[in-house]
Amino acid sequence: xxxxxxxxxxxxxxxxxxxxxxxxxxxxxxxxxxxxxxxxxxxxxxxxxxxxxxxxxxxxxxxxxxxxxxxxxxxxxxxxxxxxxxxxxxxxxxxxxxxxxxxxxxxxxxxxxxxxxxxxxxxxxxxxxxxxxxxxxxxxxxxxxxxxxxxxxxxxxxxxxxxxxxxxxxxxxxxxxxxxxxxxxxxxxxxxxxxxxxxxxxxxxxxxxxxxxxxxxxxxxxxxxxxxxxxxxxxxxxxxxxxxxxxxxxxxxxxxxxxxxxxxxxxxxxxxxxxxxxxxxxxxxxxxxxxxxxxxxxxxxxxxxxxxxxxxxxxxx
Amino acid sequence: xxxxxxxxxxxxxxxxxxxxxxxxxxxxxxxxxxxxxxxxxxxxxxxxxxxxxxxxxxxxxxxxxxxxxxxxxxxxxxxxxxxxxxxxxxxxxxxxxxxxxxxxxxxxxxxxxxxxxxxxxxxxxxxxxxxxxxxxxxxxxxxxxxxxxxxxxxxxxxxxxxxxxxxxxxxxxxxxx
Numbered sequence: 001x002x003x004x005x006x007x008x009x010x011x012x013x014x015x016x017x018x019x020x021x022x023x024x025x026x027x028x029x030x031x032x033x034x035x036x037x038x039x040x041x042x043x044x045x046x047x048x049x050x051x052x053x054x055x056x057x058x059x060x061x062x063x064x065x066x067x068x069x070x071x072x073x074x075x076x077x078x079x080x081x082x083x084x085x086x087x088x089x090x091x092x093x094x095x096x097x098x099x100x101x102x103x104x105x106x107x108x109x110x111x112x113x114x115x116x117x118x119x120x121x122x123x124x125x126x127x128x129x130x131x132x133x134x135x136x137x138x139x140x141x142x143x144x145x146x147x148x149x150x151x152x153x154x155x156x157x158x159x160x161x162x163x164x165x166x167x168x169x170x171x172x173x174x175x176x177x178x179x180x181x182x183x184x185x186x187x188x189x190x191x192x193x194x195x196x197x198x199x200x201x202x203x204x205x206x207x208x209x210x211x212x213x214x215x216x217x218x219x220x221x222x223x224x225x226x227x228x229x230x231x232x233x234x235x236x237x238x239x240x241x242x243x244x245x246x247x248x249x250x251x252x253x254x255x256x257x258x259x260x261x262x263x264x265x266x267x268x269x270x271x272x273x274x275x276x277x278x279x280x281x282x283x284x285x286x287x288x289x290x291x292x293x294x295x296x297x298x299x300x301x302x303x304x305x306x307x308x309x310x311x312x313x314x315x316x317x
Numbered sequence: 318x319x320x321x322x323x324x325x326x327x328x329x330x331x332x333x334x335x336x337x338x339x340x341x342x343x344x345x346x347x348x349x350x351x352x353x354x355x356x357x358x359x360x361x362x363x364x365x366x367x368x369x370x371x372x373x374x375x376x377x378x379x380x381x382x383x384x385x386x387x388x389x390x391x392x393x394x395x396x397x398x399x400x401x402x403x404x405x406x407x408x409x410x411x412x413x414x415x416x417x418x419x420x421x422x423x424x425x426x427x428x429x430x431x432x433x434x435x436x437x438x439x440x441x442x443x444x445x446x447x448x449x450x451x452x453x454x455x456x457x458x459x460x461x462x463x464x465x466x467x468x469x470x471x472x473x474x475x476x477x478x479x480x481x482x483x484x485x486x487x488x489x490x491x492x493x494x
Contacts, residue, residue, distance in 0.1 A: 053491050102493050146493040168494055205489040235491065268487065275488060 022252045025193055026243060029096040029140035037289050038215075038282070039222035042067030046085070046094040047240070048078055050101045050111045054235050055205050061234035064222040065282075068094050073111045073120035074174045079129075083136045096140040097133065100203065100237050104168050105261055106150020108160040108176070109143070115170065123172050126151050127158035127179035130188040142193045142252070144239040149198035152257035158183055195239055196251040199264040203237040204271050210279055215286035238266055241274040245281055 019027075026032075030045055046068035049058060059069035068085050070078045086093045102110035104123070112121040129141055143151065155161070158179035162172065179185075195201070208216055208231050220230040242250035 050493075053493060100493075105494065144493070201493045203491045203493065205491065237493075265492065268490065271490065272488065 022250055023246070025140075025191070025252050025254065026246065026250075029142060029191070029193070030243060032246065036066075036285075038066075038218040038286050039064060039225065040066045041244075041285065043092055044095045046070065046082055046097045048072075048097060048099050048101060048111075049235070051113050052115070053100055053102070053203050055233040057229070057231050057233060058235050060223060060228050061208065061219070061231035063226055063228060064219045064231055066092075066222075068092075073113050073122060075109075075111060075122045075124040075177050076175070078111070079132045079177075082133065082138065086136050093137050095138060096142065097129075097138055098142045098240060098243075099145060100235075100240065101143075101145050102168075103143070103145030103147050103151055103201075105166050106147035106153070106198070107156065107164045107166050107169050109145060109151065110170075112170070117171055118173060119170075120174055121170055121172055122174035122176070123160055123169075124177040125156060125158055125160045125179055126192055127183055127185050128177045130185060130190045130192065131179045131183045132177070134188055134190050138190060140191050140193065142239075142243070144195070144201050144237050146200050147198050147261055148194040148201070149253070149256060149258040150261065152192065152194065152255065153259065154257070157185060157257075191254055193252045193254050194256075196253045197262075197264070198258050198260075199262040199266075201237055201239055202265060202271055203235050204275050205233060205235045206275060206279070207233050212283040212286065214290050214292065215279075215283045218286035218290045221290070236275070236278060238271050238274055241278040245274070245277050247274070 033040070033043075036043070042062060042065050047059075047062050047070070049069070049071040051071050051073055054071050059071050062069040068082070070081050072078050072081070082094055082097065099109060102112065104110045108123040108125065109129070110121065110123050113119040126141075126143075133141070145151070151157075158181075160176055160178060162169070162176060208219065211219070216230075223230040239250070241247075
């Protein structure tokens with residue numbers, strides 16, 4: 001009887017620690033590095049923002065955390081930027097692209113300046129992203145957009161339908177990028193992941209002041225190392241925070257499209273709770289690297305005077 | 318009488334011949350033993366050993382391929398190096414004495430006369446040098462403590478900054494459409 005109980009508890013323990021498909025996907029797309037410094041959190045990951053889903057200086061926040069960041073209205077500029085980045089920084093080459101863009105109710109990935117009809121705006125199909133990014137070394141695309149799984153519908157996977165009748169599909173002032181007719185998505189090496197719940201995604205705007213002084217200092221040091229101005233505000237999506245926190249509530253799927261349009265969105269409290277956890281996480285990472293050492297610095301000074309010098313370099317750390 | 322004389326003379330001659338041969342035999346054996354002892358007592362093997370070592374040291378990996386040829390050549394050079402064996406013995410003795418003196422510093426309490434040079438050879442000064450290093454270690458250990466104090470930091474930041482986050486509970490939300 002005892003043996004049976006022991007075996008049962010063992011199976012339960014193993015089952016509780018079994019890796020989920022989402023965890024596996026994240027481990028591949030955005031490997032968790034416990035020893036990563038603040039400026040290295042986003043190594044190998046690029047974040048693409050639609051300008052109207054961002055805040056001023058938003059990319060500086062992500063760049064300070066080690067991400068590659070793009071905030072453009074023209075998909076061509078974004079794709080060119082990723083190509084240039086991987087050529088210039090092969091040691092930090094982008095392997096994963098997180099799209100913080102519009103999904104246009106699942107009719108096309110959209111970058112836009114605003115909802116004004118004549119504003120700068122461009123669209124791209126998922127197939128075109130795969131076709132264009134694969135030669136640059138990108139292997140994972142994570143779509144954080146509205147009704148993202150509708151973007152995977154076979155009818156518009158390679159070529160978007162500009163006459164879909166959706167009023168959110170505003171004029172493509174900067175064009176539409178489709179995949180070439182000969183492109184076969186099944187032969188692409190890029191994995192496209194979306195949230196399992198295909199609904200309206202949300203992004204929260206926050207201030208860097210909400211971070212701890214140590215985290216602000218870490219961001220400042222990182223920004224100055226990159227010769228950029230330290231960030232003041234940032235915008236972060238709920239999906240991004242879930243990925244960063246390795247949240248158990250996150251569920252990603254690959255290659256599964258849906259037809260139904262959803263108007264659902266996560267409750268406001270969920271986003272706020274995620275943001276608090278996100279800020280706490282950055283604070284902890286920053287504390288590990290930039291913990292103030294005033295109290296510890298004083299002790300060696302006393303010992304140095306007593307010991308007779310010769311340890312200035314070690315103590316002045 | 319004559320017969321007896323003849324027989325005595327012949328016996329004497331025979332005896333002298335026998336003894337003479339024996340004497341000749343013994344003298345030859347004596348010379349061989351002396352030469353063999355001189356060869357054996359000569360420190361050629363010691364010199365030869367040293368030379369072989371030199372070869373092996375000089376050539377390194379090549380020593381095995383040159384061992385036979387070089388060995389013969391150097392073995393002839395070993396003959397004048399007879400005095401070297403003595404010096405080698407002396408250095409060996411010196412080395413053993415140095416090692417013994419080196420081990421004694423550890424036992425500082427054993428001989429007081431040896432302790433004095435040891436104290437001058439900074440036996441105590443390393444202890445002085447090590448004390449700052451131990452202080453450095455304490456600093457590193459205190460840097461590892463932030464693992465525990467990180468929670469303190471987060472609690473402190475939450476206490477200082479949570480009011481701002483709790484007061485501004487609703488951040489601006491942008492919906493992706």
